[in-house]
Amino acid sequence: MTGQKNGSFDSRYTKRVKGFSGNGLQVDGDSPVKLTEAGPYQRHLPFSLSVRVNLPKTFQRAFVLGRSRGEQDAGSRGYELLMDKGRLSFALVHFAPGDEIRIRSLQPVPVNRWLQITMTYDGSSEAGGLRLY
Numbered sequence: 001m002t003g004q005k006n007g008s009f010d011s012r013y014t015k016r017v018k019g020f021s022g023n024g025l026q027v028d029g030d031s032p033v034k035l036t037e038a039g040p041y042q043r044h045l046p047f048s049l050s051v052r053v054n055l056p057k058t059f060q061r062a063f064v065l066g067r068s069r070g071e072q073d074a075g076s077r078g079y080e081l082l083m084d085k086g087r088l089s090f091a092l093v094h095f096a097p098g099d100e101i102r103i104r105s106l107q108p109v110p111v112n113r114w115l116q117i118t119m120t121y122d123g124s125s126e127a128g129g130l131r132l133y
Helices: none
Strands: 002-004 007-009 013-020 021-028 033-035 048-054 062-070 078-084 087-095 097-102 114-119 130-132
Touching: 048 062, 048 078, 078 114, 087 114, 087 130, 097 130
Parallel strands: none
Antiparallel strands: 002 007, 007 033, 013 021, 048 114, 062 078, 078 087, 087 097, 114 130
16 A cells, blocks of 8 residues: 555555646546545535546446445445446435435536536535535
């Protein structure tokens, strides 16, 4: 593992590349990058997350960012940003499927260019309180 102050990744499967500004990480799609300073969040408190990504192609379904306590609980409690059929999907999940709030982007995600994606939540426990920018 190659670690930094705020996280770690397995350098056999994740490599440093030129990023949008400075260094970035190119991931293989299976190996996690663990960020120790991100989340967890509570459903009654507002929060926002922002990430820069450069997706090499359109994916039918791909995990972009998230946090889950699924390994500790019976449910998959947490948040997730997915690429789903070429569009972004942002959700707060208590138990999937069924007990979650989720929004999806209307436009397809551009590929082969850097994007800044920001997700916000207003603490309302309603899908109307989620935003993607």
